[in-house]
Amino acid sequence: MRRPITISSKPTFLRLYKALYKAFGPQQWWPGETPFEIVVGAILTQNTNWRNVNNAIQKIKQAGLMDPMKLHAHYRRIPALIRTAGFYRSKAKCLRAFLKYYIEKYGARTEAFAKKGTRAIRKELLSIRGIGPETADSILLYALRRRVFVIDAYTRRILSRHDIIEHDLPYDVLQQTIQKNLPASRKIYNEYHALLVRTGKEFCKKNEPLCNACPLGTMLPRA
DNA sequence: ATCCGGACCA
DNA sequence: TGGTCCGGAT
Numbered sequence: 001m002r003r004p005i006t007i008s009s010k011p012t013f014l015r016l017y018k019a020l021y022k023a024f025g026p027q028q029w030w031p032g033e034t035p036f037e038i039v040v041g042a043i044l045t046q047n048t049n050w051r052n053v054n055n056a057i058q059k060i061k062q063a064g065l066m067d068p069m070k071l072h073a074h075y076r077r078i079p080a081l082i083r084t085a086g087f088y089r090s091k092a093k094c095l096r097a098f099l100k101y102y103i104e105k106y107g108a109r110t111e112a113f114a115k116k117g118t119r120a121i122r123k124e125l126l127s128i129r130g131i132g133p134e135t136a137d138s139i140l141l142y143a144l145r146r147r148v149f150v151i152d153a154y155t156r157r158i159l160s161r162h163d164i165i166e167h168d169l170p171y172d173v174l175q176q177t178i179q180k181n182l183p184a185s186r187k188i189y190n191e192y193h194a195l196l197v198r199t200g201k202e203f204c205k206k207n208e209p210l211c212n213a214c215p216l217g218t219m220l221p222r223a
Numbered sequence: 224a225t226c227c228g229g230a231c232c233a
Numbered sequence: 234t235g236g237t238c239c240g241g242a243t
Binding site for chain 1: 226229
């Protein structure tokens, strides 16, 4: 029986964050050069490691297509360009759907896109097939610098293994819980997610987690 | 060979 | 609830 921690453990989320920051330092996310490139990366990184995504991004750049109008004009080339990111057919469709939306609604202009409220943009993004909550929130946080906490598989795994949250809470519930228990800081949200991803990849593996070597190893709930 | 990861669909 | 989409790391 897991018990979700809420009010009584408000400092817990921050303690974890501080431990990770101390261990790993700032993660310098997101590595994309422009908001558009960050959107592309956010879509491509679904179910994939960043290394494979970066490969695809370089391909797009080498083709001179890291631009919404150009990429849309050559959308038939997208599957081949992004193949290494995996799920390339679905992701190509998603990319194309985003491009259509971005061009038709905002003239492919970041400033126009970024003018809208966070909730409105989130709703619009979620209506695009292939963009779910994590991808939408990644775009909001990292491309548009909105104060939104991104939930992913690593977040669920790390926090639930530490008995801080229940693993199966719905995305939005989990997001609200975390945001309520953290300072309302965009920079902390940015850094925290990046630190959780790093921790998940390196230590909090799905099978055989490396708790002894993990910076959070001493903060484990009593077994 | 098996593992890993978001979103959608039936 | 379980299947499907995918390539690259291990």
